[in-house]
Amino acid sequence: MNAPKAPRGFDIRNRHFDTLFNTPGLMWLGQNTNHFPTAPEVRQAMLDSIAAEEYHAYAPPAGMQALREGILDDVGLPDHSVMVTDGGVEALYTVCRNLCRPGDEFVTTDPGWKWPIHFSEAAGAKVIEIPIYDPARNYRLHAEQLAAAVTERTRAIYLVDPNNPLGICYTDAELKAFTDIARKVGAYFIHDTTYRHFADAPGLAARHYPERTLTIYSFSKWLGLAGLRVGAIISNPDLIEVMAAAPPNNLGCNVISQRAAIAGLTIKSRWMNDIGPRQRRNQAVIKAAADKIPGLHIPVYPSQANFIVLEVIEAGITPEALCMAYREKNIMIRQGSYHTPAFGHRFVKISTTVPEEWADALAEALPEMVAKARTIKSVEALF
Numbered sequence: 001m002n003a004p005k006a007p008r009g010f011d012i013r014n015r016h017f018d019t020l021f022n023t024p025g026l027m028w029l030g031q032n033t034n035h036f037p038t039a040p041e042v043r044q045a046m047l048d049s050i051a052a053e054e055y056h057a058y059a060p061p062a063g064m065q066a067l068r069e070g071i072l073d074d075v076g077l078p079d080h081s082v083m084v085t086d087g088g089v090e091a092l093y094t095v096c097r098n099l100c101r102p103g104d105e106f107v108t109t110d111p112g113w114k115w116p117i118h119f120s121e122a123a124g125a126k127v128i129e130i131p132i133y134d135p136a137r138n139y140r141l142h143a144e145q146l147a148a149a150v151t152e153r154t155r156a157i158y159l160v161d162p163n164n165p166l167g168i169c170y171t172d173a174e175l176k177a178f179t180d181i182a183r184k185v186g187a188y189f190i191h192d193t194t195y196r197h198f199a200d201a202p203g204l205a206a207r208h209y210p211e212r213t214l215t216i217y218s219f220s221k222w223l224g225l226a227g228l229r230v231g232a233i234i235s236n237p238d239l240i241e242v243m244a245a246a247p248p249n250n251l252g253c254n255v256i257s258q259r260a261a262i263a264g265l266t267i268k269s270r271w272m273n274d275i276g277p278r279q280r281r282n283q284a285v286i287k288a289a290a291d292k293i294p295g296l297h298i299p300v301y302p303s304q305a306n307f308i309v310l311e312v313i314e315a316g317i318t319p320e321a322l323c324m325a326y327r328e329k330n331i332m333i334r335q336g337s338y339h340t341p342a343f344g345h346r347f348v349k350i351s352t353t354v355p356e357e358w359a360d361a362l363a364e365a366l367p368e369m370v371a372k373a374r375t376i377k378s379v380e381a382l383f
């Protein structure tokens, strides 16, 4: 008889998230998800969809027309096309796998979001990460850095904007400079706007470089539909035609999710006027608590996304130890190494689209958690 196999990496990672998901009352401040209670119109749209049992049918392959139109209207790119996907991550998968070929170069920032790096590497591309975790450069990518990193082999430039985890947002002038560089070398520009709804003045690379920009859109963060999996690729009709030729899911995205997303777009301004100031208030509460503790520091404030980076390195603790300390309080926050091996030892990331009580609980416990983290010598695997 074969001996039982030791759990593999993916299995350990899955069990970790399964435990978190099944922890009653867990305060989710680690994944930039949105835990404000659902708007009644969005809830009703889902209930109506279930009551009508419309989920027996497949949705249209590129998304319900009302949703496709609503997304273009929301971002303000009326002459573009859309493919609705199972979340922004599937949009990124589709784009990276379609664009990248062996020998290509894929240029992005460090820190940024790691999954598109894996997708393009799996397609054979070489990844070039430009470091941007630098106070002297305001924690952002500068055009001359990008110009120095691209070559004739650069197939795609991937920009997370607002940046996850830093929370900086690029200006329209910066986006124009970046896309001019992309155009010079004939590269595609993947503009990941997953967090754009939280920014004061988000830009659109597609306005400057419509012929080769692919804009990634998500309903997970602003509307709070992470577990429902709905997002999109926005681009010119020719590029959407390419992306729609052999997508991972050709049978349409979840119909209940799409109904929720359509309803969300109809109430968007009311919803954002409510939750926008509330998440900024949560940022302020966390900053006030951090400012009182020597060695803690918030590099970007206010963050232009729904999370903030908290530097812990000068306080003599590790991000992992602080995460472990908070877990015992039923609070999940994220260690920086999830985002970046190079800079991840410096910080944790805390989500702010959460009920005020959660942010207050985190802020109140901060002095005690920092003291506790100093005593934690070994940590379980975190992902």
Ligand SMILES: Cc1ncc(COP(=O)(O)O)c(C=O)c1O
Pocket: 031, 032, 086, 087, 088, 089, 090, 113, 160, 164, 192, 194, 217, 218, 219, 220, 226, 230, 231
């Ligand atoms: C930068 C970035 N892009 C895309 C995604 C994926 O979002 P979705 O839930 O829409 O798949 C995330 C999720 O955290 C993200 O941080």
